[in-house]
Amino acid sequence: MDIIQIxxxxxxxxxxxxxxxxxxxxxxxxxxxxxxxxIFFLIAGKFAAIVDLLGSYFNKADIDIxxxxxxxxxxxxxxxxxxxxxxxxxxxxxxxxxxIELAAKVIIMTLAVPIVTSxxxxxxxxxx
Amino acid sequence: MGIDLIFRIAAIGILVSVxxxxxSRSGREEYATMTTLAGLVVVLLMxxxxxxxxxxxxxxxxxx
Numbered sequence: 397m398d399i400i401q402i403x404x405x406x407x408x409x410x411x412x413x414x415x416x417x418x419x420x421x422x423x424x425x426x427x428x429x430x431x432x433x434x435i436f437f438l439i440a441g442k443f444a445a446i447v448d449l450l451g452s453y454f455n456k457a458d459i460d461i462x463x464x465x466x467x468x469x470x471x472x473x474x475x476x477x478x479x480x481x482x483x484x485x486x487x488x489x490x491x492x493x494x495x496i497e498l499a500a501k502v503i504i505m506t507l508a509v510p511i512v513t514s515x516x517x518x519x520x521x522x523x524x
Numbered sequence: 525m526g527i528d529l530i531f532r533i534a535a536i537g538i539l540v541s542v543x544x545x546x547x548s549r550s551g552r553e554e555y556a557t558m559t560t561l562a563g564l565v566v567v568l569l570m571x572x573x574x575x576x577x578x579x580x581x582x583x584x585x586x587x588x
Contacts, residue, residue, distance in 0.1 A: 405527065412534040419541035422564060426571045427533050433578045434526045444585050465587050472586030476579070 398442075402435055425487045432479060466511060470504050526574060533567050540564075 409431040417424040447468065454464045477500030481493040540563030547556035582588070 405530070409530055409534075412530075412537075416534065416537040416541065419544065420537050420560070420563075423533070423537035423540070423567050426567050427530065427537065429571055430526070430530055430533055430574055433574045434530060436578060437526065437581070440581055440585065447585060468586045469588060472582055472588060476582060 398438060402438055405435065405438075406431065425483070428486055429483055432483070436479075463511060466507055470507055473500055473503055473507070476500075529570065529574065533570060536563055536567055 409427060413424045413427050416427065451461075451464060454461060477496055481496045481500075484490070484493040484496065540559055543559045543563075544556045547553075547559060
């Protein structure tokens with residue numbers, strides 16, 4: 397049921413943006429930002445439930461919770477970076493969008509370093 | 525959460541563009557740019573408030 401609401405909202409907002417883009421392109425961009433934010437809030441509840449479920453699985457399998465939090469942070473960074481980059485690309489600033497994506501990749505790499513080191517240590521300890 | 529926000533901003537946008545046309549037709553150019561700026565500032569404040577709200581939610585949800 398929710399998907400119908402989301403798609404309807406997206407199409408309605410797109411039509412309104414088409415109307416406004418003629419005279420006021422700056423307000424059209426803000427309208428697309430707001431639509432993105434509203435759609436995110438529509439799915440925020442479900443997403444939080446999924447995250448809690450995964451967290452409980454991690455606890456049950458008593459895997460170190462650090463891996464899960466780093467994974468979650470990476471997903472969050474990827475989402476925010478993609479949100480910002482697409483808005484900039486919509487507005488026609490694709491160079492800014494690619495800069496944002498580059499920054500996101502660097503931040504994600506720095507976050508992934510502890511996991512990679514622990515993996516390497518594991519591999520070395522296994523080797524005879 | 526804020527579905528009416530979209531239509532409120534759309535209404536402001538349409539209102540500002542219509543007002544702009546009317547004012548520029550009647551010869552008051554500076555008032556036209558004034559209303560454009562005012563509309564832009566109002567919409568910007570609403571958008572920024574929602575973006576801050578979004579980032580706080582994301583921070584809470586992804587355990588930043």
